[in-house]
């Protein structure tokens with residue numbers, strides 16, 4: 001049963017609360033000077049991800065400032081390809097770089113055998129966090145959705161058109177299924193360990209789900225997510241799981257009903273009246289302030305926040321952004337946002 005102290009878990013359990021719980025995607029990050037200092041101390045972003053003491057520290061930093069209702073483990077979705085044996089580097093200013101796997105002949109380079117040795121420091125971070133966070137704060141573990149993780153594995157970096165992965169998936173669907181199956185298996189094992197170490201909720205970030213065709217979305221977003229949810233629930237029947245299928249539009253209803261996720265994360269483009277009348281009737285929703293409003297601040301940010309609160313107030317709701325917070329955000333605007341929501 002959810003600890004009644006933790007409003008975040010209560011909302012996930014279906015309660016409609018007068019003031020919604022709040023956390024922000026990428027709440028630990030470069031917009032905070034104390035994050036930049038700890039990252040410099042660690043050496044690099046990846047060194048920070050694999051250093052349990054410092055990863056724990058940066059997870060706690062936004063809680064100290066804003067007392068968010070949930071903490072999210074500090075790590076990255078790309079630790080899975082790395083654990084499977086794919087070389088990963090983060091180049092300053094360029095984002096992630098992996099040795100791309102462009103077709104099924106590259107799958108032999110991946111192995112599931114060593115994943116826990118590679119991911120061990122992350123389990124240690126979760127366990128430290130579980131002891132360190134305040135009693136009223138929930139601890140979120142996470143992984144990338146299999147399709148999104150695969151986009152980086154196949155493209156080798158961020159992409160604008162995802163041409164390589166769509167060519168692989170549409171041209172050799174059976175071969176591509178094998179890649180997705182490997183990612184599903186690794187992700188399931190990884191998340192089970194996070195829950196064992198103390199994660200109370202899991203979020204699956206399917207950031208690039210929206211680039212797929214209709215059948216592609218069913219086969220490579222809905223089906224793999226359903227498998228992960230079923231495997232986690234076989235061990236932890238009550239585990240809350242949030243799916244964030246960014247850009248999924250009308251697929252969100254099938255996504256919610258067919259995968260069995262507890263809640264759906266909304267990107268900023270989703271019409272909220274439609275959400276209130278359709279999706280929120282099926283379970284809790286989370287979102288969806290455009291992170292750019294945290295840069296502009298001002299009355300526009302408050303007006304947009306008020307619209308979101310007003311439209312989703314009649315059902316279970318968690319306040320969040322529609323995508324991750326950006327480095328240019330002013331910490332004062334985050335403060336203003338949180339104070340406004342809590343003053344309602």
Ligand SMILES: Cc1c2[nH]c(c1CCC(=O)O)Cc1[nH]c(c(CCC(=O)O)c1C)Cc1[nH]c(c(CCC(=O)O)c1C)Cc1[nH]c(c(C)c1CCC(=O)O)C2
Pocket residue numbers: 024025026027028029030039045072073074075076077078094095096142144158205207323324
């Ligand atoms: C696609 C994706 C990635 N990582 C993630 C996603 C899915 C969500 C989304 O779309 O934002 C998820 C992620 N990445 C990070 C977290 C930590 C937890 C949190 O505070 O939300 C989470 C949940 C830390 C991070 N992951 C990254 C940073 C910035 C690294 C730095 O400090 O230099 C952080 C704090 C780097 C990263 N990691 C990734 C990219 C493309 C980049 C480079 C872009 C960028 O620099 O912002 C892959």
